Amino acid sequence: MIKRVHQIRKFIAYFVLLSMLGGCVQKEVLDDISLIEGIGFDLSEKGKILGTVTYPLYLRDAPPKNEAYSAEAIIKKSILQDIQQQTPDPIVTGSIEVVLFGKDIAKKEGILDLVDAFQRDPGVGSGLYLAVTEGDAKPLLEGNYGIQGNGTFIANLIEHNIKQEELPQTNLHLFLHDFYQEGKTPYLPQLKQLSKNKLEVSGIGLFSHGKVIDVIPPGKMFFFKLLVDKFSEGMHRVHIEDGNAAIRSIKSRHNYKLTKRNPKEVTIHLKVRGLINEFTGNRLTPDKIKELEKAFETEINKECEKMIEGFRDKELDPLGLGHFVKTQTRNFNVDRWRKEEYPTLTVKVKSKVTITQTGVIQ
Incomplete structure (x- = not known):
């Protein structure tokens, strides 16, 4: 009986406490x-x-x-x-x-x-x-x-x-x-x-x-994402003499390296993987796949380097090259970087493309 009285008192105490807390909260329906x-x-x-x-x-x-x-x-x-x-x-x-x-x-x-x-x-x-x-x-x-x-x-x-x-x-x-x-x-x-x-x-x-x-612009966003982010999905069309290929499910990653210090040079390594979703040529042979890989690599390197050159001319750095060089340089001087080093920075892009034949439609 005494135990039950204690339980009832405990329940009442909890109820009173909850009522007091509820009164402190502004209600919004x-x-x-x-x-x-x-x-x-x-x-x-x-x-x-x-x-x-x-x-x-x-x-x-x-x-x-x-x-x-x-x-x-x-x-x-x-x-x-x-x-x-x-x-x-x-x-x-x-x-x-x-x-x-x-x-x-x-x-x-x-x-x-x-x-x-x-x-x-x-x-x-x-x-x-x-x-x-x-x-x-x-x-x-x-x-x-x-x-x-x-x-x-x-x-x-x-x-x-x-x-x-x-x-x-x-x-x-x-x-x-x-x-x-x-x-x-x-x-x-x-x-x-x-x-x-x-x-x-x-x-x-x-x-x-x-x-x-x-x-x-939209036509350059693919290359920009390769440089600053990781692709988990995506699609890009690659042209060779025998036809066009739609490369889908693209996965990528990038890695920056400071390859020279005086004058400074940064090399960006890109690894890109994807599958051919469609090919307009007659037959997709292993040699054609290798040709598509090389064509894709050439396009990536050219477009990315051209884009980076444009950023440098406009004093923009969306890739964070300044921050990267700072992590690799003792006594890094931001003003010297902006006025002297970034305008003359050499940036090279080296991509490695691997394409699988899975999912091809001829």
């Missing part, structure tokens, strides 16, 4: 709030920041409807406050998946202050996707890209192109890591709106001091 999935920033005609948020409005027995609201202000917090005055329910940023920066604000004003605001927001995860847009971010967020919600659709588009196409790994954490890294240029994907319900990844924007300086 999901049906009574709007969860922002995407936000975009543009430069308005008045020189202010034009912010646009999008979130899905869930309807009974119907697909979600994409809602978008915009406001002008000087700082991000003011934009959200002004948008709060337009919405029927409170808006929160806990589910935000993507942040877009319009062309003008990314090139003229820079995005660092805006990115820093998300870095300091405890409700935003470091895996948040960032991207720049070819035009303004507002019309892109106001599109209608299916039943997932525009923010989720854009995030999925970026994620798919990272995992299976030619976009290198990117998110808020990686962008800030590259920005604060000495000897490294940060980069972000560029998006383009094809129509009210279609988007595409249209390049990779390269930043200097928080502003977009240059863009890698």
Whole structure:
């Protein structure tokens, strides 16, 4: 009997404690709030920041409807406050998946202050996707890209192109890591709106001091990813005299080596593996496979070295060659590297391609 009384008292104590703790937590019912999935920033005609948020409005027995609201202000917090005055329910940023920066604000004003605001927001995860847009971010967020919600659709588009196409790994954490890294240029994907319900990844924007300086076009993204990331999936077409081959399921890795110190020379070794998914020639023999491998190696070396030369001419370093040389050099001087050593740096690319015949279609 005494034991049972103790159990009852213990239960009552637990119940009271839980009630007290519950009273300390601010309750928010999901049906009574709007969860922002995407936000975009543009430069308005008045020189202010034009912010646009999008979130899905869930309807009974119907697909979600994409809602978008915009406001002008000087700082991000003011934009959200002004948008709060337009919405029927409170808006929160806990589910935000993507942040877009319009062309003008990314090139003229820079995005660092805006990115820093998300870095300091405890409700935003470091895996948040960032991207720049070819035009303004507002019309892109106001599109209608299916039943997932525009923010989720854009995030999925970026994620798919990272995992299976030619976009290198990117998110808020990686962008800030590259920005604060000495000897490294940060980069972000560029998006383009094809129509009210279609988007595409249209390049990779390269930043200097928080502003977009240059863009890698889609046709060069394959080679850029070889240099800065690992391919787990991908496809590339290789031409030889007897036909064209579609090489799929490409896997790659890269390795940098400081091969000379005075003057400095860096050699980038690339190992690429893939299978031939399609060949337009008459017959794919072992000799033809070797020919395709050599042709692919020649193309990789040529395009990568040309791309790196372009980066050097524009004083950009998205490969992080400065950071790499710093790890290999005692008493590394950043100013001397930027003014004297990087402009005269020799970079050689040596690739080794291995192709299997599995999956070929003639």
